[in-house]
Amino acid sequence: MAEYNPGVIEPKWQKYWEENDFYKTDEAGKKKYYVLEMFPYPSGKLHMGHMRVYSIGDVLARFLTMRGYSVLHPMGWDAFGLPAENAAIENKVHPADGTYANIEAMKKQQKALGISYDWDREVATCSPDYYKWTQWLFLLFYKRGLAYKKKASVNWCVKCATVLANEQVENGGCWRCSEDVVVKDLEQWFLRITDYAERLLDDLKLLSGWPERVRTMQENWIGKSEGAEIEFTIVGNGGKIPVFTTRPDTLFGVTYMVLAAEHPLVDELTRGTEREAEVRAFVDKTRKLTEVDRSSTEMEKVGIFTGASCVNPVNGEEVPILVGNYVLMGYGTGAVMGVPAHDQRDFEFAKKYNLPIRVVITPKDHLLKVEEMDEAYVDDGVLVNSAEFDGLPNEEGMRAITASLEQTDRGRAKVTYRLRDWLISRQRYWGAPIPIVYCAKCGTVPVEEDSLPVELPKDVVFKQGGQSPLAAHEGFLHTVCPACDGPARRETDTMDTFICSSWYYFRYTDPHNDEQAFNREKNDAWIPVDQYIGGIEHAILHLLYSRFFTKVLHDAGMTAAVEPFTRLLAQGMVNKDGAKMSKSKGNVVSPDEIIAKYGADTGRLFILFAAPPERDLDWSDRGVEGCYRFLKRVWRLVDRYAGAVAGQNGEIGAVEPAERELRRAIHLALKKVTEDIEDRFNFNTAISAVMEAVNAAYGYMNEKEDDIDTVVMAEALNLLVLMLAPFAPHLGEEMWQRLGNADSVHQQVWPAYDPSVLLQDEVEIVVQVNGKVRGRLTIPAGLNSEEMQSLAMGDQRIVEFIDGKQIVKAIAVPGKLVNLVVR
RNA sequence: GCCGAAGUGGCGGAAUUGGCAGACGCACUUGACUCAAAAUCAAGCGAUCUCUGAUUGUGCCGGUUCGAGUCCGGCCUUCGGCACCA
Numbered sequence: 001m002a003e004y005n006p007g008v009i010e011p012k013w014q015k016y017w018e019e020n021d022f023y024k025t026d027e028a029g030k031k032k033y034y035v036l037e038m039f040p041y042p043s044g045k046l047h048m049g050h051m052r053v054y055s056i057g058d059v060l061a062r063f064l065t066m067r068g069y070s071v072l073h074p075m076g077w078d079a080f081g082l083p084a085e086n087a088a089i090e091n092k093v094h095p096a097d098g099t100y101a102n103i104e105a106m107k108k109q110q111k112a113l114g115i116s117y118d119w120d121r122e123v124a125t126c127s128p129d130y131y132k133w134t135q136w137l138f139l140l141f142y143k144r145g146l147a148y149k150k151k152a153s154v155n156w157c158v159k160c161a162t163v164l165a166n167e168q169v170e171n172g173g174c175w176r177c178s179e180d181v182v183v184k185d186l187e188q189w190f191l192r193i194t195d196y197a198e199r200l201l202d203d204l205k206l207l208s209g210w211p212e213r214v215r216t217m218q219e220n221w222i223g224k225s226e227g228a229e230i231e232f233t234i235v236g237n238g239g240k241i242p243v244f245t246t247r248p249d250t251l252f253g254v255t256y257m258v259l260a261a262e263h264p265l266v267d268e269l270t271r272g273t274e275r276e277a278e279v280r281a282f283v284d285k286t287r288k289l290t291e292v293d294r295s296s297t298e299m300e301k302v303g304i305f306t307g308a309s310c311v312n313p314v315n316g317e318e319v320p321i322l323v324g325n326y327v328l329m330g331y332g333t334g335a336v337m338g339v340p341a342h343d344q345r346d347f348e349f350a351k352k353y354n355l356p357i358r359v360v361i362t363p364k365d366h367l368l369k370v371e372e373m374d375e376a377y378v379d380d381g382v383l384v385n386s387a388e389f390d391g392l393p394n395e396e397g398m399r400a401i402t403a404s405l406e407q408t409d410r411g412r413a414k415v416t417y418r419l420r421d422w423l424i425s426r427q428r429y430w431g432a433p434i435p436i437v438y439c440a441k442c443g444t445v446p447v448e449e450d451s452l453p454v455e456l457p458k459d460v461v462f463k464q465g466g467q468s469p470l471a472a473h474e475g476f477l478h479t480v481c482p483a484c485d486g487p488a489r490r491e492t493d494t495m496d497t498f499i500c501s502s503w504y505y506f507r508y509t510d511p512h513n514d515e516q517a518f519n520r521e522k523n524d525a526w527i528p529v530d531q532y533i534g535g536i537e538h539a540i541l542h543l544l545y546s547r548f549f550t551k552v553l554h555d556a557g558m559t560a561a562v563e564p565f566t567r568l569l570a571q572g573m574v575n576k577d578g579a580k581m582s583k584s585k586g587n588v589v590s591p592d593e594i595i596a597k598y599g600a601d602t603g604r605l606f607i608l609f610a611a612p613p614e615r616d617l618d619w620s621d622r623g624v625e626g627c628y629r630f631l632k633r634v635w636r637l638v639d640r641y642a643g644a645v646a647g648q649n650g651e652i653g654a655v656e657p658a659e660r661e662l663r664r665a666i667h668l669a670l671k672k673v674t675e676d677i678e679d680r681f682n683f684n685t686a687i688s689a690v691m692e693a694v695n696a697a698y699g700y701m702n703e704k705e706d707d708i709d710t711v712v713m714a715e716a717l718n719l720l721v722l723m724l725a726p727f728a729p730h731l732g733e734e735m736w737q738r739l740g741n742a743d744s745v746h747q748q749v750w751p752a753y754d755p756s757v758l759l760q761d762e763v764e765i766v767v768q769v770n771g772k773v774r775g776r777l778t779i780p781a782g783l784n785s786e787e788m789q790s791l792a793m794g795d796q797r798i799v800e801f802i803d804g805k806q807i808v809k810a811i812a813v814p815g816k817l818v819n820l821v822v823r
Numbered sequence: 824g825c826c827g828a829a830g831u832g833g834c835g836g837a838a839u840u841g842g843c844a845g846a847c848g849c850a851c852u853u854g855a856c857u858c859a860a861a862a863u864c865a866a867g868c869g870a871u872c873u874c875u876g877a878u879u880g881u882g883c884c885g886g887u888u889c890g891a892g893u894c895c896g897g898c899c900u901u902c903g904g905c906a907c908c909a
Contacts, residue, residue, distance in 0.1 A: 211828095212827075212828090213826090213827050213828060213903080213904075216826065216827055216904080217826090217827080217903095217904055217905080219826090220825090220826065220827095220904075220905055220906095221904095221905080223905090223908065225908070225909085227909085243909080244908095244909065245909060246908090246909065247909080258909090301907075324907095325907090326907045326909095327907085327909080328907080328908070328909090330908090331908045331909075332908075332909060333909095335909090336909045337909080338909095339909090343909070345907060345909080346909085416908080416909090417908095418905095418908055536903080536904095539904080540904090609835090609836095609847085609848070610835060610836080610848085611835070611836070612836085615829090615836095616902090617835085618834090618835065620834080620835065620849070622834090622835095622848095622849050622850070623834095623835065623848070623849060625849085626848050626849055627848080629848095630848080632863095633863095636863085675839085676839095679839085680839070682837095682839090684835095684836070684837085684847085684848095685836090685837065685838095685839095685846085685847080687847080687848090688836090688837075688846065688847035688848075689846090689847080690847095691846095691847055691848075692846075692847065695847090698864085698865095702864075702865080764843090765843090766842080766843045768842090768843090768889085768890075770889080770890090771888095771889060771890045772890095773843060776843080808889085809889055810889085811842090811889055811890075813842055816842060816843085817842055817843075817890090819842080819889055819890065820889090821889050821890095
């Protein structure tokens with residue numbers, strides 16, 4: 001008897017697959033399926049999160065191939081980024097060398113896992129062949145007016161020595177290193193994602209294959225607010241202050257105005273007045289606060305009077321203008337009208353500074369009085385103290401007041417988003433250079449397409465915490481202007497790596513194209529990605545950016561798709577002992593160790609069996625042992641009968657009860673595995689169904705020993721191997737061969753279960769009395785309700801419960817249960 | 824504070840349409856094999872009690888229903904996201 005030896009069979013089959021170009025993608029047929037796992041940053045080492053996401057994708061890819069789909073299942077590298085550059089500073093290894101070495105190391109591990117990637121389509125975002133097209137896409141955005149440079153207050157991470165996009169600030173810290181983010185005024189490149197805010201929000205409707213929580217997170221991030229922009233006139237100079245409000249119905253309740261510290265009018269209104277020094281001190285103090293402090297809800301709301309006032313357009317009233325620490329320059333217009341009676345923040349602020357409070361919305365049943373209020377009234381109601389609008393329900397009041405403002409051009413309906421434009425400049429070396437030059441004569445000039453890529457020079461000096469090496473590289477810096485051939489200076493910022501990852505799934509469809517980013521026809525054959533799999537941490541970042549890119553590319557006529565990812569599976573984390581695996585906790589288990597000890601098939605099986613894919617999974621060494629035991633158990637079964645059943649593929653006619661039972665168990669498992677993979681992605685229950693089938697086969701084996709029906713056993717073993725093959729591809733291949741089959745198990749057609757085998761002559765039903773289980777009955781299959789009921793009532797045990805009682809009602813569910821209600 | 828998800832044995836989890844709660848695996852107990860152990864095969868395994876049976880049990884309280892882990896109302900806890908967004 002041969003032992004199960006994954007250390008031998010796994011490399012054997014990996015070699016076979018590789019030598020036979022096994023996972024090369026077919027032409028996209030009518031039934032195409034694009035399975036994609038988020039490509040990794042090449043850190044050099046796979047972790048369990050990687051192993052999990054690749055295992056999920058691989059089961060799908062293999063299963064769908066067997067189901068007759070042409071499957072695209074590629075892999076690549078999100079290869080630009082800070083860690084490589086930081087390593088360069090510390091270890092004196094060039095980021096390119098380090099990155100490519102890491103890629104090789106990780107690819108080796110992925111191959112050791114037996115994942116069915118088409119390596120011919122591999123892309124690395126740091127390769128000039130790839131970032132040429134990243135730069136080309138930047139120019140496309142630029143030409144379409146979607147890339148622009150402006151001076152703005154931006155988030156700066158001191159530790160990473162670069163700016164960050166809004167999406168990359170988490171709880172006031174850098175997403176990568178958690179360092180507190182500070183605000184700097186810098187001139188930077190942005191992509192106009194806000195132009196697409198409405199479509200990004202609207203098209204979430206199309207994403208029914210996404211988890212609801214991800215859609216909700218994106219919806220919240222885009223943060224649409226409908227309201228009005230209203231202009232107040234400054235007393236004295238006649239200037240205008242526009243404010244955004246979602247409550248135009250409360251306009252008559254305005255008793256003051258607050259500006260953000262950064263608002264340009266603050267300086268204008270106070271310059272040369274007696275209040276100048278005091279206001280400036282306040283502004284400076286406010287601006288020095290970190291983002292964390294400033295956005296904390298606990299921070300006290302403070303403000304200061306500017307000395308100026310403005311006029312409420314709706315009633316001509318003069319109200320004071322203040323500067324407040326709670327008004328954000330980046331949202332709305334950076335100015336807020338104060339309606340203390342109907343906004344809790346305004347209420348607290350007004351109490352603190354003794355500003356007047358005026359009720360303009362009152363509940364329908366009683367009149368709201370200021371003296372009785374200890375908090376703002378924010379619910380619906382009826383307008384009061386609002387001149388001709390008195391008596392209107394507030395919803396109607398909103399429309400009426402906005403319409404009235406529109407007529408006199410002092411305000412208008414307005415939609416505001418929380419989403420800001422995407423800041424894409426990075427003051428670092430290891431990224432795609434922004435293809436722009438600055439000419440003294442021509443100004444900002446895009447690099448011409450035929451001189452792309454703007455290549456990263458390799459001979460650069462990395463310094464600790466300093467500016468980007470590109471800015472100090474004379475050869476890179478100095479160039480000629482594409483417009484006038486005069487001397488010009490290159491942009492030295494590189495692009496946010498999230499740009500590179502926003503279009504890689506397009507490139508996989510045509511990875512070697514050196515004429516175009518990708519060919520439209522090849523792209524349309526595969527895109528959209530049918531199933532995308534990755535971590536929830538990208539719920540906003542990568543997934544929002546990719547949706548934005550797809551829409552721009554669609555508008556540019558490059559793709560038919562309006563959304564890139566039809567279905568999204570947000571896979572859970574892999575923990576150990578209830579905590580995230582981390583070096584500091586000492587609870588890290590690496591895929592390498594598992595492969596070495598049990599083989600890739602065991603590791604894959606465990607990671608899929610331990611929990612449904614979207615849930616967090618707790619790594620259990622015992623659980624892995626259990627899966628290893630299971631595979632050995634399958635191995636022994638096949639090993640015992642392989643010789644006896646090889647070639648036994650005759651027709652199965654009427655068979656004895658033991659054989660019928662085995663066939664039923666196998667076909668039942670096949671049905672469940674098929675449905676669990678296809679409809680539900682519940683690999684854990686699919687695997688448990690295979691386990692049950694194996695247990696049934698053991699039952700048959702223990703009963704019959706060597707006296708088995710070889711044709712029935714042949715069917716059982718072949719079906720078991722086919723079912724198991726997507727989960728344990730090496731073992732599947734080996735057993736398939738040992739059962740005497742030609743070709744690869746992975747090129748077989750996924751078997752269909754036989755419904756007639758599932759039919760039973762007799763079924764067990766449950767008999768309840770008053771909803772309580774009082775007995776079980778084996779009855780012929782296919783009886784109707786009346787027949788079931790009378791059989792149930794004739795059963796000795798049931799008679800004891802119903803004897804002498806009146807049967808009020810009886811419910812019979814065919815083939816399942818009878819419930820007798822007695823009194 | 825707002826939004827979302829989840830609470831089921833000692834543990835991971837199952838129950839897909841309202842119909843036997845706990846599939847499958849782990850752990851544990853027992854039997855077989857063995858000189859013995861490991862491995863393997865087999866059986867048992869929610870709790871309580873007056874133990875061939877009954878009662879009870881899916882975070883808590885209530886409801887709908889012949890019947891609720893599943894549906895409805897109200898809470899509690901945990902996790903995740905957003906958070907002065909005007």
